[in-house]
Amino acid sequence: MFSQPIDTLIVFTVTTPLIGWLETKIHLKNLCGVYIAAGLIFSGLSLRELFIKALSEPVTLPVKTSPFSSCLVIDRLSVFMALIFTILGLLATVYSIEYMKEDDGIPFYYTLLSAMICGMLGVAFAGDFFTLxxxxxxxxxxxxxxxxxxxxxxxxxxxxxxxxxxSSAGSASILFGISLLYGLTGTLSFTQTSGMVINSNIWGYISLSFILLGFGVKAAIFPLHMWLPDAHPAAPTPISALLSGIVIKTGVYAIIRSLFSIYSPINSSWQAALMAIAILTMSYGNLAALLQDDIKRLLAYSSIAQIGYILFAVSTATTQANAVLGLTAALMHIMNHALMKCLLFLCAGAFIYRAGTRSLARLSGIGRRMPLTAVTFAIGALAISGIPPLNGFISELMIIYSGIRCNAYIPTVILLVNILLGFAYYLRLIRIIIWSSPSGRLNKAHEAPFLMLIPIALLALACIAIGIYPSPFIEFARQAAESLVASG
Amino acid sequence: MSNNLKEERKEMITLNHYLAFSAILFTVGVYCLATKRNMIRLVLGIEILINAANINFIAFSAFRSKGFIDPLAHSIVIISISLAGCVTAVALALVVYAYKHYGTLDVRKLRRLSG
Incomplete structure (x- = not known):
């Protein structure tokens, strides 16, 4: 119905409560978690077939079109995003099996988790605004x-x-923008609306601004970010990792999609405004992160800053030549930041799981008690602050390069200062976690459980691997960027 | 005679009237979200915002071409109403829990987080 990966996930989502009932009947622990993990693996495997089809031209589903059906257009960018969503979703699910062991209502937790990933896949695959x-x-x-x-x-x-x-006020704003777009063009499909807005009047801009406002709430762009530093720390850790790692990225993805494929002819006019917003977002995120004492809150503010970097890369994609470069940098950073931030949140979750507190003052020195988690945490922190053999360096270098290529020298300097600021608070974090001597309260803390270490170790390995051998990933991101530029 | 009257009535309410109405509704929703203290009123504010967009869809579909109503917009509005229902359900559940924790519906009392 909605392409194989989404269908698989929907089936698994709907049947999870039944599995939860079975779990209590036959007293088999963790059945739900394993079930959803299996569902994500199946849906990830079916992405491969879609990818091969999408290499030549975008796959359009359903083949038979009627006005009442959903509309999916899957190109390389969709597959790129879907791959990130599925892999990180799988890792967070494996982590949840151990982390959420003590909570009530576990089947519902997994149902919601799987529904969320399903929704993200749908956003990546959508071919018209309403399906999106x-x-x-x-x-x-x-x-x-x-x-x-x-x-x-x-x-x-x-x-x-x-x-x-x-967020639902943001969604309503998106819907209002979509309704204006429908009034302007009479259709909502991405391929048909692009080019139709070009000759239109001021209403095109008004509808674009409503839509961007709505997506901006989800992407936590500067004046609309207030929910993020509260919501991300309050959620259970695997969910914080997913929210920071990929849910805010769907907002960025939707912004990229609307700017490049739907409103593509209004191409250069938004560049300066977007760059200013990006600079504000990253500066605010970094400055606020400097002052935090709560470890998850610090990471959440850092996510706001990283969204600023990604938007900066998007805003440098102006001319035809720069477009592929800037978008490749943005997509690389979307992927790298998803991996790094997921790693950092999962490590922080392991510390919290053992120490029972989120306050940095109380966590100081916990790295001595949990050496493996501490090492992977340090890898994540160094990667996100852009230290050379790790993946963050590659994408941050690409963003700086694309900034210089479009002659935005002063913003690029501000970006560099921001990256240094980020380095400062991550060094502080490493110093507190690893270099301080542990206090007496942490005597009972010991290494994280094995099931929590597996996703952490895999993410750390991915950070190192992409840092050392980035070319296939850059090539993948470049292909995705090219398919987007070609569609516009 | 009756035909003429009908024509006149049709002309009396134009697309612009509907658009102005939905713009006013949107403003009312934003005002409600910005100023109201009661959490249930905030949920109603979100509903009003979504309904403003729905009215836009219906108006555009009716005035697109004479004598023809675009079914796409109608299916969109029906789905969007049901989505709004889901959001309201989750929102009201959260309001109930917030009331259990804080003993009040005043959103300004929920100030322990400083985001």
């Missing part, structure tokens, strides 16, 4: 419920409510 919106809401609604999953504490509820109000 429906899957977007699927992702949003399940993420509200996931943020507030530990409903017996006050913090998740308050953060979840704040997230819900802001």
């Amino acid at each position: 919106f429906v899957f977007w809401e699927l992702m949003c609604i399940s993420s509200y419920a996931l943020v507030a999953f530990r409903k017996h504490e006050w913090e998740p509820i308050e953060a979840g409510l704040k997230y819900l109000v802001m």
Whole structure:
């Protein structure tokens, strides 16, 4: 119905509560987690076939079109994003099996998790605006419920409510923008609207700004970011990792998609504004992260800063020649940041799991008690601050290069200063976690459970591997960028 | 005679009227979100925002070409209403839990987080 990866996930999502019932009947622990992990593996495997088809030309589904059916157009960019979503979703699921062991309502947790990933895949595959919106809401609604999953504490509820109000106001703004676009063009398909908005009047810009406002809430762009530093720390750690790693990236993906394929002829006019917003976003995120004491809150603010870097790369993609370069840098950083931030959050989750606190002052020196987690945490922190043999260096270098290529020298200098700022607080984090001597409270802490270490180790390996041998990944990102530029 | 009257009535409410109405509705929704303290009113504000967009869709589909109503917009609106229902359900569930924790519906009392 909606291409094989999504169909597989939908089947697994819908049947998870039944499996949860079975779990209690036959007293087999962790059945739900394993079930969803299997579902993600199957759906990831079916991506391969789609990728091979999408290499030559975008796959359009369903083949038979009627006005009432969904519309999916899967090109290389969609597959690129879908691959990131599925892999990180799988790792977070494996991590959840151990991390969420003590909570109630585990089957619902996995159902929501799988529905969220399903929604993200749908956003990546959507070929018209309304399909995108429906899957977007699927992702949003399940993420509200996931943020507030530990409903017996006050913090998740308050953060979840704040997230819900802001994010659904954003969704309503998207819908309003879409309705104006429908009035302008009479259709919502990406391929048909591109080019039709060119001759239109001011309404094209108004509809674009409503849509960008809505996606900007999800992507946590500077004035619309207020929900993020509350919602990400309050969620259970695997969900924070997914929210910071990939959910905010769907916002960026939707912005890229709207700017390059739907409104493509309004090409250069948004560049300066987007660059200014990107600079503001990254500066705010980095400055606020310097002051945090809560480890997850610090990582959440750092995510805002990284969104700024990605938007900067998008804003450098102006002329035909620069477009592929800037977009490749943006996509590389989307992938790298997803890996690094997921790694950092999962490590932080392991510290919290053993120490029972999120405060940096109380966590100081915990690295001595959990050496493996501490080493991988250091790898993640060094990668995200752009130290050479790791993956963050590659994409940050590409962003700086594309900034210089489009002659934006002063913004590039501000970007460099921001990267240094990021390095400063990650060094502080490493110093607190690893170099301080552990306090007496942490005597009981010991190495994280094996099931939590597997995803952490895999992510750390991926960070090193992409840093040492980036060319196949850059090639993949370049192909994805080219397919987007060609569609516009 | 009756035909003439019908024609006149058709002309009386034009597309612009609907658009202005939905713009006003959108403004009301934003105002509600920005100023109201009661959490349930915030949820209603979101509903109003979504309905403003729905009215836009219906108006555009009716005025697209004479005597023809685009079914695409109608299917969109029906799906969008059901999505809005889902959002409201989750929102009200969260409001209930917030009420259990804080004992009030005043959103300004939920100030322990400083984001």
